[in-house]
Amino acid sequence: MKPCKDIQSQLADFSVGALQEPERAEIAGHLQECPACQRELRALQRVGTVLDALPPEEATAGLWESIRRDIEAPKPEPARAPWWQTLLPPRWPRLAYAGLAATAIVAVALLATVSRLSREEDDDTQDFLQRHGMLAWNDPLSDKAALGAMLGRGEAERKIP
């Protein structure tokens, strides 16, 4: 029989029905005999009830961006001296970073200016993008939840006077 510590680490999945049959049955059997784990499950279920009652909140753009950066970030490799440290004196990297950052800011500002469109042109852009997206609805592996959000967002933005 598994120790309570192992059982409790799976109680969250158990409480939302996310466990496969052999594990589910094992935990259900343990719960019948273990008051401590029963208490833990009841506490989890109370938290779930409270969370379900809360209205949905919009995730901030910053949160999603951080998730994206986290996914895209290369996985850490064993520490190794960067190649530029062999070429540059130790105080240079900070200056180099500062220079790069300044260049990036200027580039972003320039791009933002160049690609600014009038509302009418923006609407046209949205129309073509929406149409393009709509026809991808039944393509293999199309992410319909994401497509729906894009189509809906385009509509919502167009309705703003």
Added chain:
Amino acid sequence: MRATLLISMAAMALAVSAASGTAAPTLANPAERLRAAQSAEEQLTLRATLSTATFSRQGSVSSQVVVCRKPGYCRWEYQSPALKGMVMIEKGDAVIRLDPAGRTASVGCSHREPGTFDLLLKSYTVTAERTEPIIGRAADVLVVKHREPGRPSKKVWVDRSTGLILRSEYYDSDGKLATLSFYTDIEWNPRLDDGIFEIPDGWKKVVIEDDSGRHWEREGLSKAVAFDVREPAYLPVGFALDGFHLYRCRCGVASAHVRYVDGLNSVSVFERFTQCPGRGGGRGFGWGRGRGGRGCELLASQPGRMLVRQLGNRTFILVGDLPEAELLKIADSIK
């Protein structure tokens, strides 16, 4: 003697199995696993919560979505305040968008082309990367990559027991994560009332006139738009014609929409008169102000790019997730 032979054969089988790395639980051919996952979700009945986010240069769109699915039907209800409770419903070939603000139901048709998955396999490889748990379920992580660099790719987490895609990540042609969706909880086989897949009583029903699901013949479309519809002579490797469609812009003027697909990615070529009568004052479309003498302008969209080219009295708008050079090459090949 027979026992010795059997033991030797078993030992040989074990040795071969260990050498080929198949001793661990094996995946069926990853490509076929992915093909099965495509149709698996349509057979399932579930109520679930899913998070989705799309990243663009203009910002991100994200929402929690309540998904209700049963064979032949699916409903996505968006919880994000920005999407104002919008609902998408799929019933067979019909796609319905419910907009609660105007109590309006827009009804369109999505075309289902068999065989597009085979097209995908011509240009993309499917590999099984690993197995990992997601919401407490064992999932196989499958990676779909183009054989050439600079093309979009996809990573999906396929539930081992049901084939449902539990998580999906789309990387654009620049290698950036462009779309991310994942289930956060799933209730299997709930009782789902048919009514939730219907347009609510009293709502205004709008049938999308230029039915995106309809495929035209080139000649018929040319007649409908009053000009000879042109096609690019160049297409990137792996792309094939999907179909000719009629597209009516918001001023009501008919335009041509020619679509090309490679199974995962698509390119749209819209063609219209530059002097759009509906825009007033002969202002025209206004974007083709030149790019290196080509009469092209490249605009950022996400995922992918949009390019506008003027040619005589016609404007071509290309939309697709391709490197800039490829999109320009397609545009340049339209004569």
